[in-house]
Amino acid sequence: MKVLGACPLDCPDACSWVVTVRDGAAVELRGNKEHPITRGALCVKVNRYLEQVDSPERLRYPLRRVGAKGEGRFERISWDEALGEIAERLTGIVDEFGGEAIWPFHGTGSLGYLQGLEGYAGRRLFNVLGASLHKATICSIAGTTGLKYTLGGSGGMDPEDFAKSELILLWGTNPLTSGHHLWKFIQDSGAYTVAIDPIRTKTAERCDEHLAPLPGTDAALALGLLNVIVGLGAQDQEYIDTHTVGWPEFRDRIAEFTPDRVAEITGLPVASIVALGERIARTRPTAIRASQGIQRHAGGGMALRVLACLPGVTGDWAIPGGGLHYSTSGHFKLDEPALLRMDLLPHPVRTLSMTRLGEALTEIDDPPVKALFVIAANPVGSNPDQNRVRAGLAREDLFTVVLEHFMTDTADYADIILPATMQPEHLDVLAGYGHLYLVWNDPAVAPPGECLSTTETFRRLARHLGLTEPALYDSDETLAEQLLAGYDTARLRAQGFLKITPQPVPADKLQFLSARALAAGHDPLPGYTPPADPGDGLVLISAASHYFLNSTFGANPELRRRSGEPRVTLHPRDAAAREITDGTPILIANDRGSFEAVAEVSDRVRPGVAATTKGRWAKLSGGSTVNATIAERDSDYEGGAVFHDNRVRITPLRASADVTDSAASAMR
Incomplete structure (x- = not known):
């Protein structure tokens, strides 16, 4: 049997794929040859997706923390125990601090409108509770x-x-x-x-x-x-x-x-x-x-x-x-309000910025963040200021629930871990941001163990909370129909994809002089804003890896082998000035933190610039990654992230025992 689906990962291509199922198991995954963008080909990462699905390291049962936060020691519990404890803790937090003390923190581990996508999954339930809104500032x-x-x-x-x-x-x-x-x-x-x-x-x-x-x-x-x-x-x-x-x-x-x-x-x-x-x-x-x-x-x-x-x-x-x-996202006119149901909020609530997680967990107190739901995200691996994020997650008074597939760096800090389904195991709808196609994902196989879809997890949690709002119990099919109002859902499901009609560009007249920018307090004319990192040293860029997608696949054994050890590339001139040669173990540091890597000396980077890749797990990379050096600082518009506005000092690890000691201290 062949089942049409779609890649859920944070990539512009949103590939249409075909899952071959034999005796109830997914045995082959291929790009859909009929899709005009995918054309039958997946990427080097997603070609190994079924390895992720069937990995012996995959989380299959609810877990409760039994060790210190960050240790990663858990015991298996039942779904009723897990949801009962979550409901009890949330009720107490709402009663004492109000709903805004709850932060549903969504990432881009899934771009499915139902099961992931930065603020959609579970939003109805969090609206009923009056939880804080999540502002997705990390990406675009x-x-x-x-x-x-x-x-x-x-x-x-x-x-x-x-x-x-x-x-x-x-x-x-x-x-x-x-x-x-x-x-x-x-x-x-x-x-x-x-x-x-x-x-x-x-x-x-x-x-x-x-x-x-x-x-x-x-x-x-x-x-x-x-x-x-x-x-x-x-x-x-x-x-x-x-x-x-x-x-x-x-x-x-x-x-x-x-x-x-x-x-x-x-x-x-x-x-x-x-x-x-x-x-x-x-x-x-x-x-x-x-x-x-x-x-x-x-x-x-x-x-x-x-x-x-x-x-x-x-x-x-x-x-x-x-x-x-x-990004083509602006062309898709889906009925997002029908999916989100912001009308369920009992009153206006605050908005918390995704890239200010460390600050929010360690400084905000009106009210403090007392419950954190991490959905399709691994902020220890993906957020700026890694050490500050860890400090916030280590708070004993912070109740953290993580919906996950694997024991990530962030999951190590959870109080409760809930095992989530993966793409071949649930229904979802996606819209590519690198093309103009809606893509449908049908479930192909049953989930392993006791894994539940994110939508089903929140339906069950609503029951444990005793909530009676009917919209909290809509089926996945109903949610998809509400989202896709005005589109031919039957055709989309049968074909697996559907091209939309793009909006006019520009929408009206192109604004060389923008009244909208002026009203927001910005220069009405386009211009140049210089980099703002006040530090010294080289500018460090942390680009996408060929083998990881954000931190997804960061623990896949074969992709880790192919990616090799953490490396930072320096221009020969910059390397010579620091007495660094190809293969030298190095420390990359600034006032925020540090990480270790091996130097690659090459003219692939220009003088004044160093380059590495993102997506590694800290616990598999010596305890720290490039994100330990990146600031929780906003870009010019709407609090965007500044991953590439990052100056660092790079020194050989052999140069000083004090340097090595400082690196170890920063990783603790």
């Missing part, structure tokens, strides 16, 4: 907000139109590692490709040209390219006059960013800036692909504003194969 919020200031929405161009492009700028993105299906359309185009990235990634190696600006200077580079284009008189004046607002003011802003000034900011040669500007000026259509990493710094939202303006100046927004693709 700054860039999305910036695009809305410029375009009126954040949908961008249809990625399939990259096949029609003549020039493609891959700006701060590495699709061969993160969302490789786009590469097929790039190849189909035959376009001249330019990678703009401080690292010579797998993608950059395949491009016709590679520019390596200093991290966080992308907006300045884009303004410099516009300066060249306007200097040549190559702007599309007809498009500007008809479809934009604020051109005279923005033209003056562009004039400030001469190639000489931009070269000083970005560290790029003047000739490279001028040459690329001239190429853009004479090439239609030009398409830009920018992904989430480009906006994880102090000026991340502003960077996306400027990038969205570039095809407004050249008129590429009006040409198939031209424009900007960041």
